Amino acid sequence: MALQISATNPEHPALLLELPWQTPLEEWPEEYLVPLPRGISRHIVRYARAGDEVIAVKELAERPALREYQLLRDLDRLAIPAVDALAVVTGRTGTAGEALEPVLVTRHLGGSLPYRSMFETxxxxxxxxxxxxxxxxxxxxxxxxxxxWGDCSLSNTLFRRDAGAYAAYLVDAETGELHPRLSEGQRDYDLDLARVNISGELLDLEASGALHPSVDPIDFGTEICARYRSLWEELTRTSVYPAGKYHYIERRIRRLNDLGFDVAEMQIEHASNGDTVTFVPKVVDAGHHQRQLLRLTGLDAEENQARRLLNDLESWMATQDDYAPGDPLGARPEVLAHRWVREVFRPTVRAVPVELRGAMDPAEIYHELLEHRWYLSERAQHDIGLDTAVADYVEHVLPKARQTLQPTAD
Incomplete structure (x- = not known):
């Protein structure tokens, strides 16, 4: 059988032809390889250079190679974080005419690391x-x-830190199956495999002395189950909010925050019986919100202030007619963010008299107003709006705060 390269991009076959396919992957010369850390794999995996790209090459049987190639393409179509499938190379033969295993070629995920490399320190x-x-x-x-997934584990995942966010990417889809919908039993099976695999991997790290002494491998394996179930429930339960009760949306955002997740994207669908809300979570590192708010709006705030303002910005953007995530014709987030500053943030802050602000900066004032609106909306059981919150805050809260801060006579 002649060498065959099935690729997603017409340019890739020509670049891949330069690689030594007649040599078993384990014996590839160093001149073709890129020295990058590799995780544990049941197959032989090497990093190589093809033109300007760094690729991961994995040897495996033809049927699973073609199957994984298609699954990774499906995950890309569904916008799921996974490595990009570039090609499958079949019909390989050695210099003596012996048959060699096919290979799956994926694009190296820049800036990512396998978990064992992360645990070196x-x-x-x-x-x-x-x-x-x-x-x-x-x-x-x-x-x-x-x-x-069928084999969720740390070994089958790559982690990347990008602009303060931690993201996990699927790197091995060999055992995966794609269905229109998963049953609870299928999800539980995946979750139980994850628990066992992760605990086992952490026990290996513990035995090698690479695990922090305070970490219990069994507890960490169980933790992912609890985190998964909490997040699944919060994301998948149907929520239809009556008109005028947008503080309910904020309540859900707060619950996600309590779970340790931040809202990376929010979609509101308008219907006759209310508004349906969908959230996309994100795991972030310290200082992320400050950097994100500064990039989007130019506002420089403390971390907690920035987090609160970003939540309000996300909620406001989702109500705008030209907000369409992923749609090239929709308004860009930066454009909407500056509109929010101009039409919402600044007018709201300016509604608070300068003589009553004290030492509070604009970000802190807006944060306080959002908290006050949340409190009043919960008490009234409907969203009272910012204007009402500002008026009540100026009349009832700020005067008391100023009295508290004023020095008392001896």
Whole structure:
């Protein structure tokens, strides 16, 4: 059989032809390889250079190679975080005419690391919790798309830190199955495999002395189950909010925040019986919100202030007619963010008299107003709006705060 290269891009076959396919992958000369850290795999995997791209090459039988290639393409179509499938190379023969295994070629995920490389310097427990959160987010997203992984583990995941966010990417789809919808039993099976695999991998790290002494491998394996179930429930339960009760949406955002997740994207669908809300979670690192708010709006705020303002910005953007995530014809987030500053943030802050602001900066004032609106809306059981919140805050809250801050006479 002649060498065959099935590729997603017409340019790739010509680049891939330069590689030594007549040599078993384990024996590829160093001149073709790129020295990058590799995770544990049941197959032989090497990183190589094809033109300007770094690729991962994995040897496996033809049928599973073609199957995984198609699954990875399906996941890309569904916008699931996974490595990009570039090609499958079949019909390989050695210099003596012997048959060699086909290979699956994927694009190397820039800036990513396998978990063992991350543990070369002992990770703090807090960082490990964030990595488990990222893996829980990935597993939830896979299940929402109808993908049963079949072998969720740290070894089959790549982690990347991007602009303060931790993200997990599926790197091995060999055992996966794509369905229109997963049953509860299929999800539970995947979750139980994840628990066992992760605990086992952490026990190996513990035995090698690479695990923080305060980390219990069994507890961490169980933790991902709890994080997954909490997130799944919060994301998948149907919520239809009556008109005028947008503080209910904020309540759900707060619950996600309490779970350790932030809202990366929010979609509101208008219907006759109310508004349906869909959330997309994101795992973030310290300082992320400050950087994100500064990039989008130019506002410089403390981390907690920035987080609160970004939640309000996201809620406001979702109500705009020209907000269409992923639609090239929709308004860009930066455009909407500056509109929010001009039409919402600045007018609201200016409604608070300068003489009553004290030492509070604009971001803190707006944060306080959002908190006050939340409190009044919960008490009234409907969204009272910012104008009402500002008026009540100026009349009832600020005067008391100023009296408290004024020095008393001796």
């Amino acid at each position: 002992t990770l703090r427990p807090a960082t490990m919790h964030r990595l488990m959160d990222a893996l829980a987010v990935l597993l939830v997203r896979l299940h929402l798309a109808g993908f049963a």
